């Protein structure tokens with residue numbers, strides 16, 4: 001027996017009979033159940049063998065109830081947005097020390113111009129879709145570590161997360177230092193066969209870095225390494241993939257452009273450096289001393 005031939009139960013028959021015979025009768029006036037205003041029109045229905053009154057609130061109460069419902073919905077939405085934002089912020093790789101450091105905690109009168117450039121960079125960062133074509137940023141100094149590059153890079157991430165209000169996906173940011181990148185990759189080499197089935201592989205690491213909406217590569221060239229071929233090959237894979245996908249990077253280094261080029265490329269090649277330089281579209285910020293000087297000639 002197929003479904004169409006299944007006989008109706010007595011309950012279903014009664015229900016159908018009621019629907020079939022329901023009929024709207026004349027309206028009558030009554031009192032709003034919420035605020036007791038008089039002369040509110042009620043609809044009276046005959047449903048099968050009974051009569052029902054469709055009670056309704058007065059227009060003012062209906063508007064209040066609707067406004068409360070909307071505000072509840074909006075609150076629930078904002079709570080969800082703030083959970084997602086917090087999760088993305090806590091898992092993107094910003095070092096713990098910089099989780100609470102944003103533009104507002106950056107020392108004033110120190111690197112004001114760099115601060116301003118980074119603030120507009122974060123304010124203009126496209127949200128919603130992959131920020132294809134958005135330029136990269138290169139923050140560098142040669143005189144000292146600790147002049148605020150990592151602070152500014154982290155502040156850019158915080159500002160981008162804060163600007164996201166729930167429209168489309170939350171921007172996916174990956175923040176990691178060059179030493180950490182190579183430590184993570186190298187750790188994959190010592191996995192046992194069982195571990196390598198469940199832990200991230202070198203490919204997984206590169207893929208997650210390459211596909212992020214924004215990649216912050218902090219402390220480039222900070223730790224001297226013997227295996228420079230491996231370093232350059234890995235960095236080329238990342239830079240080249242992001243160059244081809246038109247996705248931005250924020251790079252910080254204690255290397256001027258000339259020394260960054262030596263770090264990234266085995267002379268005489270310049271493939272990585274040239275791509276990165278093109279991606280920055282001139283956004284190369286020197287942060288030595290108290291003064292800000294933009295750029296730096298490519299040597």
Ligand SMILES: [Zn+2]
Nearest residue numbers: 032035058061
């Ligand atoms: Zn009312």
